[in-house]
Amino acid sequence: MTQSSFKIAITGGIGSGKSSVAEIIAGEGYPVFSCDKIYSELLTEKAFLDELSAVFEGIIGKDGKLDRQKLSEIVFKNEEQLQKLNALTHEKILSVAFKKMDAYEKSFLEVPLLFENGFEAQFDGVIVVLRDLEKRIASVMRRDKITREQVISRINRQFNYDNFNFTKYYVIHNNGDLSILRHNVLELLKEIKFH
Numbered sequence: 001m002t003q004s005s006f007k008i009a010i011t012g013g014i015g016s017g018k019s020s021v022a023e024i025i026a027g028e029g030y031p032v033f034s035c036d037k038i039y040s041e042l043l044t045e046k047a048f049l050d051e052l053s054a055v056f057e058g059i060i061g062k063d064g065k066l067d068r069q070k071l072s073e074i075v076f077k078n079e080e081q082l083q084k085l086n087a088l089t090h091e092k093i094l095s096v097a098f099k100k101m102d103a104y105e106k107s108f109l110e111v112p113l114l115f116e117n118g119f120e121a122q123f124d125g126v127i128v129v130l131r132d133l134e135k136r137i138a139s140v141m142r143r144d145k146i147t148r149e150q151v152i153s154r155i156n157r158q159f160n161y162d163n164f165n166f167t168k169y170y171v172i173h174n175n176g177d178l179s180i181l182r183h184n185v186l187e188l189l190k191e192i193k194f195h
Contacts, residue, residue, distance in 0.1 A: 004105045006194050007098070007122075008170075011114035012129030013145070013161045014154055015136030017129055017174040017181065021129050022110045024185040031107040033100055038093050048092070090117050098122075106194050115159045125192060126169040130161060135175060 010025070010032075012018045015183075020035075026032040041047045043066050053060045056074055061067045075082040090113070101107040108127075111119060121128050131139075140151045170192065172184050 001187045004122045005102050005104065007101050008106075008127060008192065009111045009120065009122060009123040010127045010129065011111050012102060012131070012174075013158055015138075015140040015151070016110075016111050016129040016131045016161070017130050017139075018112070020174070020178065020181060021172060021185055022108065022129065023188065024182050028186070030189075031104045032110065033097050033107065033130040034110040035093050035097065035112060036110070038096050038100075039089060042089075042092065042096070042120075051088065052085075054067070055088060056081070074152055075125050086117065090119075091116065094122070113159070115164075120169075127188065128161070128166050128169045128171050129173040129174055130166075130171060133162070135148055 010018055012020050012021075022032045022034065032120045046064075049060060049064075049066060050070075052066065056071060059067050059074070071085070075085045079172055084167070097109050101109060109123075114126065115121055136155065137148060137151045140146060140154070144151075170188055172181070174181050174184075
């Protein structure tokens, strides 16, 4: 990390509202990046696809693009394969993200699996978005058009945000409407000590 570049991660469980927080911060004029968007960009690069297909057979379609469904089938049924995928992709995503962030004095990165991967120490600050479980479930069911059971299964595979001490991080509670969330984010931005 360069001394002139102050990097803040935005994280939270599935359905917590990370992207909404990221959008509000971007709307205030801060550079905000997304691990998911960087991953999508990487999936358009042949060199990266070659690396993936060397580890996971049969995941490149006839069109030369990643067959996402095939890859999902391989990794979500097998914890070891999922760890292989994470090891291959997460470091690369962060590396690309940090290069982008280095161009700015202050910037933010939306990181879905921050605590799961132990990446929190690589940032100057972390914003944790917390939301009541039922609201998270309803949000993901609506967004991904999946059943309650499927959402709970995803949540159970993630980091447990309900039993963790977040005192050394910036915390935003997202249990109201968008205007309340916006107010909370703007208040938090005043609190952050950029140095």
